[in-house]
Amino acid sequence: MKLKQFRYGDGNLAYLIYKGGSAAAIDGGAVEEILGFLKKNSLRLEYVINTHDHWDHTPGNSLLLKSSKAKFLSTAELTALKFLVLEDSSISVFPTPGHTMDSITFSFDDWIITGDTLFNGTVGNCYSGNYEIYFKSLGRILNFPVNTRIFAEHDLVNYALGVAENLDPNNPHIPAYRKSYNSDFVVSTLEMELKVNPFVRFNDTSLDAFREKLKMPLDTDYEKWRAMMTVH
Numbered sequence: 001m002k003l004k005q006f007r008y009g010d011g012n013l014a015y016l017i018y019k020g021g022s023a024a025a026i027d028g029g030a031v032e033e034i035l036g037f038l039k040k041n042s043l044r045l046e047y048v049i050n051t052h053d054h055w056d057h058t059p060g061n062s063l064l065l066k067s068s069k070a071k072f073l074s075t076a077e078l079t080a081l082k083f084l085v086l087e088d089s090s091i092s093v094f095p096t097p098g099h100t101m102d103s104i105t106f107s108f109d110d111w112i113i114t115g116d117t118l119f120n121g122t123v124g125n126c127y128s129g130n131y132e133i134y135f136k137s138l139g140r141i142l143n144f145p146v147n148t149r150i151f152a153e154h155d156l157v158n159y160a161l162g163v164a165e166n167l168d169p170n171n172p173h174i175p176a177y178r179k180s181y182n183s184d185f186v187v188s189t190l191e192m193e194l195k196v197n198p199f200v201r202f203n204d205t206s207l208d209a210f211r212e213k214l215k216m217p218l219d220t221d222y223e224k225w226r227a228m229m230t231v232h
């Protein structure tokens with residue numbers, strides 16, 4: 001399976017995943033670029049799908065569907081299907097509610113596409129209001145092997161590293177993360193997130209001094225995470 005990342009709007013990221021002659025567009029807001037890439041590489045767009053139903057992820061759907069014979073599958077349909085087949089390969093779909101209740105994550109090879117659930121360097125807003133369910137979804141993502149590559153739907157790396165530096169100024173891993181950043185191909189690994197992203201480092205004692213200032217319960221991983229989300 002191959003993946004091509006596109007940028008559109010204000011740091012939004014879109015993806016085309018493809019195998020043989022078949023492709024699926026995920027949050028395909030970069031319509032012109034996606035159609036050009038499909039044509040240049042003789043790819044047939046089979047599916048138009050989204051990581052969740054927020055307006056800034058769906059603006060390309062109708063034009064992509066009009067310009068191809070692709071089928072649209074909603075997040076609910078994808079969740080029920082559990083996987084999507086392209087040629088002889090499958091992409092797993094699993095629910096990761098929290099940012100929104102319909103948020104899903106796609107996984108194939110050692111890559112995951114996490115939508116607005118986990119970003120490179122930070123996490124999404126809990127628009128659903130259900131923090132418990134968001135925490136469980138992050139747990140599912142963090143259960144992947146540490147070399148898993150994370151593709152998200154917004155490039156927030158510079159902002160996220162600024163926040164991480166404020167919360168944990170002596171973190172020796174932040175400069176390496178910053179150095180590896182490439183705006184033409186935004187990706188990190190789970191291992192990098194577990195060293196740098198303050199919103200997934202539940203057991204990292206270097207954040208304890210900051211957490212204690214918040215005067216919130218800090219007995220469980222969930223409580224530690226919930227405390228950090230107040231400064232998100």
Ligand SMILES: [Fe+2]
Pocket residue numbers: 052054099116
């Ligand atoms: Fe969103």
